Amino acid sequence: MKKHNFNAGPSILPRETVENTAKAILDLNNSGLSLMEISHRSKDFQAVMDEAEALFKELLHIPEGYSVLFLGGGASLEFCMVPYNFFEKKVAYLNTGTWANKAEKEAKGLAFGEVVEVASSKVDNYTYIPKGYSVPSDVDYFHITTNNTIYGTELHADPDVNVPMVADMSSDIFSRPIDISKYICIFGGAQKNLAPAGVTFVIVKNDALGKVSHYIPTMLDYHTHIEKGSMFNTPPVVPIYGALMTLRWLKAQGGVDEMQRRAKERADMLYSAIDGSRLFRGTVTCEADRSYMNICFVMKDEYKELESEFVTFATEHGMVGVKGHRSVGGFRASCYNALPKESVQALIDCMKEFENKH
Template sequence: MKKHNFSAGPSILPSEVIEETAKAVLDFNGIGLSILEISHRSKEFQAVMDEAEALFKELLNIPEGYSVLFLGGGASLEFCMIPYNFMEKKAAYLNTGVWAKKAMKEAKAFGETVEVASSADANYTFIPKNYEIPADADYFHFTSNNTIYGTEILEDPTCAVPMIADMSSDIFSRPIDVSKYACIYGGAQKNLAPSGVTFVVVKNDALGKVSRYIPTMLNYQTHINDGSMFNTPPVLPIYSAMLTMRWIKSLGGVPAMEKRAKEKADMLYAEIDRNKMFMGTAAVEDRSRMNICFVMTPEYKEFEADFLKFATEKGMVGLKGHRSVGGFRASCYNALAKESVQALIDCMQEFEKTH
């Protein structure tokens, strides 16, 4: 039976990427060694790093004056690296979910941290609007897609202070005006690569403005100076990320990914809104294309476990919602085919007919 992978992360990758990565584990580029055992400073791996960086810049139309880094530690380490590198006195944060809140918590250790708005009281079911960002903030930070709650900021905001975004789960799913940002970062395990590598896009002249000492490994300049190789980088996930970016480019780049994302999200939300057994959890205007969260309607709540079992038997994987929300979460990242979304819709319709 075909499996349809809706896992929130680590999540689905293109089948070609998995196959090529598997080949490289056995024999990388015909050199007789596994990519797991070659030196990260070898010319063979340097070529991978160079291509990964070039593809990142090409696919996102990154302007001159920005560096692309591939680091360890996940987005969670970036939560402290951001204030270390960018906060002198004050920073502004938009609180839209668990990860935004965790980022804000780390920032509080470095200076005044202003929560400009929050949707916590509504269990993060919407993105706050019409908030004010302090003009004297060193930066404004937001999380573009909230995987747990299924909300997403689909257009780049505009503000008068440097802007920083955690784009862990929607990178490469829509075009971005990178010139609006001082830094973009994220864990790669949602839409780009296996877990273990973090991408950071940083504006070079935004650095060097804080007076504090920054530990060597936590200083972005360290990694810019050494081309992401100050220490041994996460070699295998970087290779897979390069392959994924090749795949994105082959299909038409980020605009093609956005078209796919819209089509899949529109299909599934239409069924959620039509089917009397299900209802969405996020405000309609803020619905995520990447993580589609829904629950049983109150009159059918008792069938939640039954539907999950039914869908699992039909090959749906990773549909269970986060424990803080419950219900279901269909993560529709770039590599998920439209056929998988249709299979889930068929499941929902069949369950409706039999219950």
């Protein structure tokens, strides 16, 4: 039976990424050595790092004056690294979900200055993205999480504010065009739209660094990694190679614009099926905020008792990872860049077959 991978992360990758990385793990460039055992300072791996950085800049149209880093620690470490590098007196956060809330908590814990929460949808279980908020003009940065994997909301455009922005784009990077010039830092764990788990990408504006008065631990200082080309310590070589394979795939498929078209097409198909269903309903209360990446839905109240039965039914029909996050329940179909439209159609067919049973 064909499997349809809706896992939220680690998640589906292009088949070329999986196959080519597997080959390199056995033998990189006919070197007789595995990707897992070569020196990260070898010519073979330096070429991997250089091409990955170049493709990042090309695909996202990153302007001059920005560095691209490949680090360890996941996006969760960036919740700490960002304030260490940019927080001098006052910062602002938009609280739109679990990961935004965690990022804000880290900034408050460091106590470098004032942390302003400009708006939050927490009281309504993060079922929408707040509107009509104002960002203080004197903040060092305004932090946003562009896609909320657990609750299924997404910012589909860069906010229009007059302060430097920082964004966690772990789960929607390369799914839409970005105006990089609005940001001093963009980061994300790569295990959703880019690579196997283990590498974190960071896009940082060079001249925004060096403006804080507090001490920055060496490993948390972006300067450390810029100066050493992401090789101050041994980088996660296998995930970086996987990222390069995905970046090549993205370019060959038509780049970010094509990924955006596909994302909207997949999301429109599935949301239409949910909205037209007798059993299911979406969880996001503002349709404009619905995520293209993580489509969250539940059984209507009168059919709640069927939720576990549907998870079993979907799994038996080849749907993988459709159970919602343990903190919210329900269902979640993660539709990242590598997911084919055919998988979405298979899920829709599965939902309709289940509905016909009941």
